Amino acid sequence: MSGLFESLSTASNSLLAQRMGLDVVGQNIANINTPGYSRRSLVLAEVPPTDSLSAGGGVSVVEVRALRDALVEARLRRAQGGTAYDSALAEELGSVEASIGMPGASIDAELTRFFDAFAELAVDPTSAAARDEVVRQGSALSSAFRSIVDQVTNIRGDVDTSIRSSVDEVNRLAAEMANLNVEIAMNGNNVETIRDRQNTILSRLGELADVAVLARTDGGVDVTLSTGEPLVLGDTAYPLALSANGFTSIQAGGVDVTASLSGGRIGGLLHVRDTMIPGYLGQLDQMAFDIATTVNGMHASGFDAYGVAGGNFFAPPASVAQAAGNLSVDAALLADSGRLAASATGASGDNANARALAALRDGPIPSGGTRTPFDTWGQFAYGVGSDAANARSAASSHGDIVTQLQQLRAQVSGVSYDEEAAHMMRYQRAYEANARYFQTIVSTLDVLMDMVQ
Amino acid sequence: MRIPYDVVRDGLSAINHAAEEMALAQQQVSSGQRIMRAGDDPLGTQQAVLERAGLGSTDAYLSSRDAAASRLASADSVLASFGDKLASVISTGLSARGSSITPAARAAASAEVRGLRDSLLADINSSFGGVPLFGGTQSNIAAYASVNGAWTYQGTSDTAKIEVEHGRLVAITFDGQALAQGTDTADVFTLLDQLANAIDIGDDAAMAAAVAGAERALDRTFRMQGQLGADERGLDEASIRLSVMRQAGEARRSKIEDTNMAEAITRLTKAETAYRAALGSVSLAEKTSLLDYLR
Numbered sequence: 001m002s003g004l005f006e007s008l009s010t011a012s013n014s015l016l017a018q019r020m021g022l023d024v025v026g027q028n029i030a031n032i033n034t035p036g037y038s039r040r041s042l043v044l045a046e047v048p049p050t051d052s053l054s055a056g057g058g059v060s061v062v063e064v065r066a067l068r069d070a071l072v073e074a075r076l077r078r079a080q081g082g083t084a085y086d087s088a089l090a091e092e093l094g095s096v097e098a099s100i101g102m103p104g105a106s107i108d109a110e111l112t113r114f115f116d117a118f119a120e121l122a123v124d125p126t127s128a129a130a131r132d133e134v135v136r137q138g139s140a141l142s143s144a145f146r147s148i149v150d151q152v153t154n155i156r157g158d159v160d161t162s163i164r165s166s167v168d169e170v171n172r173l174a175a176e177m178a179n180l181n182v183e184i185a186m187n188g189n190n191v192e193t194i195r196d197r198q199n200t201i202l203s204r205l206g207e208l209a210d211v212a213v214l215a216r217t218d219g220g221v222d223v224t225l226s227t228g229e230p231l232v233l234g235d236t237a238y239p240l241a242l243s244a245n246g247f248t249s250i251q252a253g254g255v256d257v258t259a260s261l262s263g264g265r266i267g268g269l270l271h272v273r274d275t276m277i278p279g280y281l282g283q284l285d286q287m288a289f290d291i292a293t294t295v296n297g298m299h300a301s302g303f304d305a306y307g308v309a310g311g312n313f314f315a316p317p318a319s320v321a322q323a324a325g326n327l328s329v330d331a332a333l334l335a336d337s338g339r340l341a342a343s344a345t346g347a348s349g350d351n352a353n354a355r356a357l358a359a360l361r362d363g364p365i366p367s368g369g370t371r372t373p374f375d376t377w378g379q380f381a382y383g384v385g386s387d388a389a390n391a392r393s394a395a396s397s398h399g400d401i402v403t404q405l406q407q408l409r410a411q412v413s414g415v416s417y418d419e420e421a422a423h424m425m426r427y428q429r430a431y432e433a434n435a436r437y438f439q440t441i442v443s444t445l446d447v448l449m450d451m452v453q
Numbered sequence: 454m455r456i457p458y459d460v461v462r463d464g465l466s467a468i469n470h471a472a473e474e475m476a477l478a479q480q481q482v483s484s485g486q487r488i489m490r491a492g493d494d495p496l497g498t499q500q501a502v503l504e505r506a507g508l509g510s511t512d513a514y515l516s517s518r519d520a521a522a523s524r525l526a527s528a529d530s531v532l533a534s535f536g537d538k539l540a541s542v543i544s545t546g547l548s549a550r551g552s553s554i555t556p557a558a559r560a561a562a563s564a565e566v567r568g569l570r571d572s573l574l575a576d577i578n579s580s581f582g583g584v585p586l587f588g589g590t591q592s593n594i595a596a597y598a599s600v601n602g603a604w605t606y607q608g609t610s611d612t613a614k615i616e617v618e619h620g621r622l623v624a625i626t627f628d629g630q631a632l633a634q635g636t637d638t639a640d641v642f643t644l645l646d647q648l649a650n651a652i653d654i655g656d657d658a659a660m661a662a663a664v665a666g667a668e669r670a671l672d673r674t675f676r677m678q679g680q681l682g683a684d685e686r687g688l689d690e691a692s693i694r695l696s697v698m699r700q701a702g703e704a705r706r707s708k709i710e711d712t713n714m715a716e717a718i719t720r721l722t723k724a725e726t727a728y729r730a731a732l733g734s735v736s737l738a739e740k741t742s743l744l745d746y747l748r
Contacts, residue, residue: 416455
């Protein structure tokens with residue numbers, strides 16, 4: 001049978017428990033905007049009676065629990081990785097897309113002006129101004145190719161810089177995660193704040209790269225790349241190494257893993273840098289090579305204003321590789337437009353070769369191919385636009401999935417004003433009632449003490 | 454089910470989405486461009502490149518057509534003058550025949566024939582923009598000149614041609630020898646020299662032979678004029694076809710690239726409404742919570 005002093009103790013414990021409830025509400029409201037915060041919930045338990053004539057010992061605080069759903073967290077990490085991959089593609093391809101320009105304001109316009117100049121020359125093959133114009137338009141076309149190649153190459157360099165900084169961030173996060181593993185192991189059960197930070201880091205790591213997370217028995221986590229190379233094992237971080245020269249290659253434990261990193265932001269950036277941009281540059285090179293060799297071949301079959309057999313119009317590209325970046329009008333022609341081979345016979349007024357060169361606009365430029373130069377450029381613009389649009393669309397749909405998963409996560413871990421307000425009222429009322437109960441016991445004790453006097 | 458409202462996740466993303474739609478519609482309305490980047494409509498971009506290439510090709514043909522038309526008009530005028538002078542030569546040659554012609558009249562007639570010869574020479578050596586019209590593909594020398602006392606054609610039988618529409622070539626210079634000599638053994642200038650000499654000595658037979666040669670030259674002139682007239686008519690027809698093609702191509706290009714204003718303005722209005730609704734819903738959702746009822 002319990003006495004009045006035990007009742008005071010019961011009331012006191014209860015007051016403490018309700019105050020802790022208010023503390024939890026305060027903590028939740030304070031962190032409503034903290035990224036990665038999981039709402040806390042106070043777990044109370046009844047204190048059982050000590051004998052059959054006792055009502056019980058009141059209430060005790062079991063724990064302050066953080067509410068998380070590991071499955072949702074893992075799915076969210078994977079979805080965020082997919083979104084980051086597509087977003088990286090969309091961002092970088094948006095830049096490539098901008099650099100190729102719009103119809104009528106890019107290579108196609110330069111091609112039109114180039115062939116127009118040959119058509120004008122065909123009208124008046126003896127005109128020095130018409131010859132100069134052809135050379136000028138040839139230079140402008142070369143310059144346009146070089147400019148696009150420069151821009152796309154610069155974008156490739158920027159992507160490489162982004163890869164470096166992303167890998168640096170992975171290494172920093174891995175080091176922090178290793179430290180958190182130590183703290184979790186040392187702090188036992190009182191680790192919810194550390195776990196929030198752990199989840200935030202895992203989420204960011206999942207955005208950056210395709211990682212696998214394995215829970216440890218001590219509460220920490222091991223993190224590896226999806227290909228198995230470790231990033232964090234217990235208290236040890238295994239930083240990724242970057243090559244010093246040229247485009248970044250990434251090593252894990254001395255093994256080059258660049259080609260196998262296919263997920264997250266880093267995977268997206270690597271795909272743009274190593275596959276998509278080289279593909280675009282290759283197409284530009286092929287186009288420039290075909291134009292240069294076809295125009296050169298036809299130009300060489302004619303005769304210049306001095307009746308001499310025509311030379312090269314463009315400086316002959318050594319190979320397809322880098323043909324666009326090095327495209328230029330032949331130096332001899334630049335110095336003297338009289339060397340332009342407009343005539344097919346050697347007669348000064350003959351225009352047949354200029355006419356044939358002008359007609360290349362509607363002819364299959366690539367050797368053995370069937371496409372005109374405009375078909376080829378249109379196909380290239382379509383390819384870049386289509387890749388960029390697909391990346392934007394994929395990023396958007398993956399973004400929707402992430403939003404849905406974030407909502408799912410919020411259903412478990414998110415803080416709600418309404419809910420916290422309800423809890424606040426509940427704990428406040430309980431605190432008031434327990435205080436009143438405490439006063440009642442004190443009054444009862446006073447009565448008892450008065451009887452003694 | 455707990456549905457905690459997150460102003461950033463739920464509210465701001467809705468506002469951003471609506472704002473993006475509105476910005477895009479605004480951009481399309483203000484620029485008049487439906488395609489702002491290749492990814493807006495990749496297939497449309499490809500088609501626009503091809504339509505613009507087609508327009509460029511048509512413009513080049515139109516420009517060539519104009520250049521050809523001015524040269525043909527100039528050549529036509531020269532041929533008309535050439536024909537008139539040949540007719541005068543024939544008339545003079547015919548009137549100088551017979552025994553009743555006085556020596557003074559013969560001298561005047563032969564002088565007239567020589568003057569017409571020089572005038573015909575000037576005609577056949579006409580140039581356009583510094584390029585001889587009747588020198589074939591030879592551009593830096595007169596079509597006909599007296600070389601060592603003999604009239605000599607210095608041009609070529611080839612002619613310069615330009616493409617005025619796909620696959621259609623029109624000559625913009627002409628073979629002067631085909632006009633002045635044709636299949637005859639002597640050119641018209643040699644014939645006129647022979648005619649003048651025949652008039653001087655009263656050789657009717659030689660005069661008749663020279664006049665016959667001049668008549669054949671006149672026939673050749675008429676035939677060349679006829680061919681040239683046909684080419685000019687062809688140019689006019691080509692011009693009409695090219696203009697129609699250009700209009701159709703421009704319409705297709707515009708349909709691909711340009712904003713349909715009615716549609717874009719409707720979309721802008723819709724996007725603006727969605728934007729306001731997003732703003733309103735966020736402010737409404739943020740406005741009320743149970744905390745407001747705590748006293």
